[in-house]
Amino acid sequence: MRITKNQATTRTLADLYRAADRQHAVTITYLKPGETEPTVRTIEIHELRTASLKVAKGRISGGGIRIVAMCRLRGERREFHLTGILAYTVHRIGYVLTLPANTTYEAPEPAPADDEQALFFYELARDKDDADYRPRVRLAA
Numbered sequence: 001m002r003i004t005k006n007q008a009t010t011r012t013l014a015d016l017y018r019a020a021d022r023q024h025a026v027t028i029t030y031l032k033p034g035e036t037e038p039t040v041r042t043i044e045i046h047e048l049r050t051a052s053l054k055v056a057k058g059r060i061s062g063g064g065i066r067i068v069a070m071c072r073l074r075g076e077r078r079e080f081h082l083t084g085i086l087a088y089t090v091h092r093i094g095y096v097l098t099l100p101a102n103t104t105y106e107a108p109e110p111a112p113a114d115d116e117q118a119l120f121f122y123e124l125a126r127d128k129d130d131a132d133y134r135p136r137v138r139l140a141a
Helices: 009-022 116-126
Strands: 024-030 039-050 053-056 059-062 065-071 076-081 085-094
Touching: 009 024, 009 039, 009 085, 039 076
Parallel strands: none
Antiparallel strands: 024 039, 024 085, 039 065, 053 059, 065 076
């Protein structure tokens, strides 16, 4: 077990990247922001990302590194902040969960090329917010 406060962040990142590269499960002791009791989870790391910084009212928030992984306890995709990991253990156990496919993208129908009016209605139907647009002022014909 590695205690993250006793080592550099780069060492922790190197171990987690190595575990993701070799597809080894990692058990983490994680403290959620705002909670006092840590939880123990076994995760399968799929991605490590840097979060963007937010600047509001002269204060900087956000940022840091997020770990995108499959949680074996819940069986679903989860994100963990690197700063919330108190301790971790890299196992030799391989991955058993599969990351769900991204289902938000829908391939559009091909645009009609032969009729102007059909192309106009095609473009209106693509944008769901403007498809039912009605002007506030009656337009003169």
